[in-house]
Amino acid sequence: MIGLVVPHKKDLRLIGGGHSHITVIRKLGMQPIPGIRVTLISSDTLTPYSGMLPGLIAGHYTFEDCHIDLRKLCQWAGVQFIRSEVQHIDLLANEVFCYQYPSLRYDLLSINIGSQPALKDINGALMHGYSIKPIKQFLQNWCQWIKSAQASRRSQRIIIIGGGVAGIEILLAMHYKLCNMTSIHADFTLICADQNILNSHNERVQKFFERHLRTLGIAIISGKHVTSINEHQVILDDGTVLGYDFSVWTIHAGAQVWPAESGLKCDNKGFILIDQYLRCISHPDIFAAGDSAAFMPTPLPKAGVYAVRQGPILARNIFARLENRPLLTYKPQKYSLSLITTGNRHAIASRGPFFASGKWIWLWKNYIDRAFIARFNPRPMVKRNSSTDDIESIRCGGCGAKVDSNILQNVLSRLDIQPNSNIVSKLGDDAAIISLPAKTQWLQSVDFFRSFIEDPYLLGRIAAIHSLGDIYAMGGTPHSALVTAIIPFSIAPIMQETLLHLMQGVLKTLNDENTTLIGGHSGEGPEMAIGLTVNGILFSGKALTKSGLMPGDCLILTKPIGSGVLLAANMAARCPGLWLDQALAYMLQSNRTAATILRSFSARGCTDITGFGLLGHLQEMLSASHSSASISIDTIPVMEGAQHCSLQGIRSTLFTANKQAIQCQSYTGKHPNYPLLFDPQTAGGLLAGVPAEHTRECLRALTNAGYTAVRIGTVTPHDNSTSITIVDH
Numbered sequence: 001m002i003g004l005v006v007p008h009k010k011d012l013r014l015i016g017g018g019h020s021h022i023t024v025i026r027k028l029g030m031q032p033i034p035g036i037r038v039t040l041i042s043s044d045t046l047t048p049y050s051g052m053l054p055g056l057i058a059g060h061y062t063f064e065d066c067h068i069d070l071r072k073l074c075q076w077a078g079v080q081f082i083r084s085e086v087q088h089i090d091l092l093a094n095e096v097f098c099y100q101y102p103s104l105r106y107d108l109l110s111i112n113i114g115s116q117p118a119l120k121d122i123n124g125a126l127m128h129g130y131s132i133k134p135i136k137q138f139l140q141n142w143c144q145w146i147k148s149a150q151a152s153r154r155s156q157r158i159i160i161i162g163g164g165v166a167g168i169e170i171l172l173a174m175h176y177k178l179c180n181m182t183s184i185h186a187d188f189t190l191i192c193a194d195q196n197i198l199n200s201h202n203e204r205v206q207k208f209f210e211r212h213l214r215t216l217g218i219a220i221i222s223g224k225h226v227t228s229i230n231e232h233q234v235i236l237d238d239g240t241v242l243g244y245d246f247s248v249w250t251i252h253a254g255a256q257v258w259p260a261e262s263g264l265k266c267d268n269k270g271f272i273l274i275d276q277y278l279r280c281i282s283h284p285d286i287f288a289a290g291d292s293a294a295f296m297p298t299p300l301p302k303a304g305v306y307a308v309r310q311g312p313i314l315a316r317n318i319f320a321r322l323e324n325r326p327l328l329t330y331k332p333q334k335y336s337l338s339l340i341t342t343g344n345r346h347a348i349a350s351r352g353p354f355f356a357s358g359k360w361i362w363l364w365k366n367y368i369d370r371a372f373i374a375r376f377n378p379r380p381m382v383k384r385n386s387s388t389d390d391i392e393s394i395r396c397g398g399c400g401a402k403v404d405s406n407i408l409q410n411v412l413s414r415l416d417i418q419p420n421s422n423i424v425s426k427l428g429d430d431a432a433i434i435s436l437p438a439k440t441q442w443l444q445s446v447d448f449f450r451s452f453i454e455d456p457y458l459l460g461r462i463a464a465i466h467s468l469g470d471i472y473a474m475g476g477t478p479h480s481a482l483v484t485a486i487i488p489f490s491i492a493p494i495m496q497e498t499l500l501h502l503m504q505g506v507l508k509t510l511n512d513e514n515t516t517l518i519g520g521h522s523g524e525g526p527e528m529a530i531g532l533t534v535n536g537i538l539f540s541g542k543a544l545t546k547s548g549l550m551p552g553d554c555l556i557l558t559k560p561i562g563s564g565v566l567l568a569a570n571m572a573a574r575c576p577g578l579w580l581d582q583a584l585a586y587m588l589q590s591n592r593t594a595a596t597i598l599r600s601f602s603a604r605g606c607t608d609i610t611g612f613g614l615l616g617h618l619q620e621m622l623s624a625s626h627s628s629a630s631i632s633i634d635t636i637p638v639m640e641g642a643q644h645c646s647l648q649g650i651r652s653t654l655f656t657a658n659k660q661a662i663q664c665q666s667y668t669g670k671h672p673n674y675p676l677l678f679d680p681q682t683a684g685g686l687l688a689g690v691p692a693e694h695t696r697e698c699l700r701a702l703t704n705a706g707y708t709a710v711r712i713g714t715v716t717p718h719d720n721s722t723s724i725t726i727v728d729h
Contacts, residue, residue, distance in 0.1 A: 008037040008490035010107040010322060011497075013096055014079075015086050017047040017070045018112035019304055020289035022376050023311025024318060029077030029378065036322055037494060038078075041098060043085040045071045045577035048135045050304045052369050054341050057142065057173035059181050066369070068376045071577030075570055076378040080454040083581070086113075089262040091283060102457055102504050105497050108285055108321060110314065111259065111272060115291035115302055117162070118254030118269070123228035129247040132166060138248075142174075145246050149184045156186040157243055159234055161226050162250030163192025163199070165303075165340055168209055170250055172343030175216060188218040189242060191234070193251070195223045200301060201338065204355040208348060209340075253291055253302040267294045277327040278314050285321075289314045298332060305336045308372075339365040378573060406492070411500045415507055420480065420516035432518040434480065434535075441538040445470035447610075448484065448531030452567050452682065453584075456498050459530060460505025462587045466683040467532035468513055469608035472595035473686055475544035476536035478513050481506075483520035486529035502530060513592060544598075544688070548605035549625035553715040554695040556603075558594045558707045559586050559685025561614055561676055562642025564652035569645040579641030586639065586708075587683035593705045598688045601698035609684035613658045615677045615724060617687060622715075622723045625689075630725040631713030633671050646675050654680045667726035674726070689715055 014021045017040060028038055048056075052066030074081040084098035089109070096104040116133045119125035130141045149156050160171040171190055178184045190197070190213065197213075197220065198206050213220055225237040234242045255270030265273050265282035271294035273281045280286040281296060290307030300306050313330040320327050335352040339361060342348070347362040348355065422435050436442060447467040453459055464481070471478045483506055487499050499522060510517055515534070566583045569575035591608060598606060605625060607617050614636070622629055658678040667674065685707070690698050695711055702709035716725075 007035065008488070008494045009035040010037070011105055011494060012036055012038045012108045012110070012318065012322065013104055013106040014038070014040045015096065015109065015111045016113035016292070017042040017044065017068075018114050018290045018292070019049075019307040020311040020314050021110065021112040022047065022068055022070075022073065023308075024110070024315040025073055025077045025079050026376060026378075027312075027315040027319075028079060029073075032078055033319060033322060037080065037490070039080040039082060039104065040070060040074050041082045041084055041086060041096065041104070042070055043083065044134075044136060045069065045083060045581050046136075049369065049373055050135070051339075051365075052373070053135060054169040054173040054343075055366075055369075056139070057170065058176045058341075058343055060345065063139075066373065068373060069577045071570075071580055072573055072575065073376055073378065075575075076573035082455055082457075086258060088258050089264070091263050094285070102501050105493060106285075108287075108318065110287040110289070110318060111292055112288070112290045112307070112314075113256055113292045114307075115253035115255060115271075117249040117251045119249060119251075120254065122226055124230055125226075125228075125249065128229045128231055129161070129234075129249050131249045132170060142246075146178075146182060146184065149186075149245070150182060153183075156184060156245040157189070158186050159189045159191060159242060159244045159247040160250060161191045161234070161247065162252075163190060163194055163197040163220075163222065164250065164252075165198065165201075165338060167192070167248075167250035168198060168213075169341050170248060171218065172212075172216075172341065174248075175218065176343035186245075188216075189244075190218060190220050191224060191226060191236070191242075192220065192222040193225050197222065198340075201350045202353050202355060205340070205348060205350045208355070208357060209342075212342060255292065259288075259292070269294075276329045277317050278310060278330055279317075279327075287314060287318060295330075295332065300332055301336075303336065303338075305338075306332060309333070339368075341365070410496055411503060414500060415503055415517070416511065417507065417517050418511055418514075420518075423480065423516060423518055432480070432482075434518075437537065439539065441543075443471050443474055443476040443536035443538050444533065445536075446531065446533045449529060449682075451528040451530075453570075456502040456528060457505040457508075458584065459528065460502045460507075461509045462505075462584070462683050463530045464506045464509035464513075464532060465588060465590055466610065467534045468509070468515065469591050469610065469683065469686070471534055471536035472591040473544065473606050473608040474536070474538065475542055475595065475599055475606070476538040478510075478515040478534060478536050480516045480518045480535045481510055482518060482533040484529075484531035484533075485520065485522045486525035486527070487522065488527055489524045498528065502528070506530070506532070509590075513590060544595075544603060544606040545624070546605055546607050546621040547624035549621055549627050549689040549715045550604055551627060551715050551717045552692055553604060553689035554692050554711050555618070555629060555631065555713045555715065556598070556688050556690050556695065556698060556702070556709060557609070557614070557636065557685055557712050558591070558598075558687075558702060558709045559589065559609070560637035560639045560642075560708050561609065561679055561681055561684065562639035562646075563587060563682050563684065564613075564654070564679040565642050565645045565650055565676065566639060567682065568652045569641075569648075569650045572650070574648070574650065575645065576641060579639070579645075582641075583639050586685075589683075589706070591686050594686050594702060594707055594709070597698065597701045597705060598686065598690065601690055601694040601701070603688040603690050603698075606686055606688040608686055609681045611654060611680045612661070613654075613678045613680055614687070615662045616658050619662055619723060621687070621689070625715070626718050628716045628719040628723045628725070629713050630716055630727060633667075633669075633673055633677070633726055633728045635710050635712050636673065636677070637708050637710055638673055638676055642676055642679070643672050646679075647672055651675070652680050662724070669726075669728050671728045677726075685709075 046067040
């Protein structure tokens with residue numbers, strides 16, 4: 001028996017990391033729903049809080065101050081995070097299709113994807129000017145423009161198109177930034193289609209900002225529409241032509257196209273029509289909130305305050321729908337409070353007829369905004385209590401724990417398994433029959449992983465890359481692989497999708513590496529796990545072994561270290577998402593090209609850096625080669641964030657054993673990266689000894705191929721007292 005299992009019975013998918021969904025995720029973290037697998041699909045790891053964007057542009061906040069880390073929040077809440085962009089929904093099959101990711105089934109779906117300026121009806125607008133959304137792209141464009149404008153040393157012309165709150169705040173933030181933090185002189189123009197700026201606010205608010213803009217020398221053109229734009233000019237509906245160096249679109253909101261194209265009932269602008277419960281009026285198993293939705297009972301402005309207020313109602317109604325309880329009606333407030341910034345640390349308050357102005361309002365807004373961000377940047381994870389009310393009967397072990405044959409056959413039928421002329425048997429045979437080419441040797445290696453990330457597709461890809469590293473390190477060519485997949489018990493559709501995504505991830509790597517899947521085994525277990533037995537071909541006498549190092553060889557490392565500590569930090573919800581994104585990118589980098597380059601420059605010994613850490617695997621090479629080595633700790637590349645996590649005392653569970661196993665090394669310093677030398681790596685780089693005369697060209701070739709390759713030390717004659725000398729400078 002493998003014990004008691006709480007199975008997943010339903011899939012809740014959240015599309016978009018908007019203000020409403022982060023509230024749902026936070027509530028799930030505090031009160032998980034047994035039997036529900038929750039997934040957030042977002043194209044970005046960090047989601048900006050729009051209320052703080054003007055302060056970020058003005059320089060009052062750092063990037064980290066006003067972004068919520070979705071990956072970290074999801075890890076804390078026990079929510080699966082998938083970094084991808086939705087392409088469309090199959091409403092009949094209840095499937096979500098993403099770009100470069102397998103389809104995702106759902107029982108309940110929620111959409112909170114925001115909006116973007118409506119540019120499609122303005123000639124040239126999709127090609128010229130910078131939209132305020134997506135915010136990430138706008139910030140990159142703004143920073144790049146500042147650098148180029150400072151280099152040009154001429155007066156610049158900036159045009160903001162849109163006279164609502166977003167346009168006013170962005171304009172004043174940009175003006176403050178340029179006047180106070182750069183040497184750039186710029187003339188600003190605001191173009192407003194309405195007769196009055198801030199048309200939805202009271203007259204006192206409008207008059208205040210009109211005076212403020214003119215005091216700053218900012219030109220206002222009102223009652224005019226932009227009809228077209230080219231690379232250097234904006235053309236208005238009265239024929240006026242305005243030259244510009246930087247233009248920003250902050251006009252009325254437009255919808256993303258895929259919801260309507262998928263068949264969801266939308267208004268004439270493409271926004272999803274929802275009822276008083278925040279459900280799609282055409283599909284009650286789909287919720288929507290925020291700017292992406294059109295609230296049917298009462299039209300609402302496209303403002304972040306409504307998405308924030310809808311969050312708790314959305315969470316309660318999603319939970320109620322899953323638990324078959326009555327839904328709660330969302331009742332929007334008659335007037336919403338707007339705190340509008342003026343560029344400097346000053347703001348005005350607007351609510352219906354109410355108006356107030358002063359620095360104290362900025363301080364009030366700053367307090368509210370920072371408190372909001374803090375709610376969604378949780379402290380290190382504490383163990384949550386989960387209900388065991390819905391425990392299935394005890395699951396069997398042995399062959400009784402195999403995955404259902406129907407599930408297995410359904411998965412196999414959907415896999416793109418590449419043929420191989422050397423494999424005589426069929427995939428369904430009990431064992432593989434392989435004909436070896438003449439004058440070759442057979443390489444074989446095995447690796448097995450507990451799940452280190454909740455995304456089965458990504459786990460499969462990385463596990464395969466890690467496993468093939470042994471073949472490449474030996475100088476071989478991968479040939480075929482067997483897979484062992486362990487899937488947590490759930491209802492059949494969820495188990496099938498999990499297994500399918502895991503195997504599609506494995507196959508993505510195997511197909512990219514020209515490696516054939518020849519069979520495997522699947523079973524149930526308490527958690528997801530994946531193992532691969534990989535086979536490779538080696539031309540006789542061409543092996544790169546650990547015993548080939550010679551004194552004078554230069555030690556080359558092809559990837560940074562630090563994945564172990566970052567994965568450990570992520571398990572405790574203490575790893576910022578961007579750090580994990582970068583670490584995953586390194587794990588997804590194949591060692592194939594690196595191995596080819598190392599062989600072409602006469603590498604004499606090689607290994608891949610995995611569970612025993614850099615020093616552990618180096619010591620294996622030195623022992624086999626009867627050599628010693630001197631390495632420079634300052635030259636060893638480290639993944640972003642790994643040093644920080646290490647200094648916080650975060651360690652992989654294998655760290656202590658790795659450190660105790662390395663006896664023959666001398667180091668008494670206190671370099672902050674020293675603990676990382678014992679950090680176990682997943683899908684780590686290659687470590688090779690290359691003759692000194694080839695090192696420079698070898699490093700150049702590796703760098704040109706995209707590797708973060710460096711020389712970390714030199715092989716020295718064998719020393720009985722010290723096999724590894726560590727030097728810092």
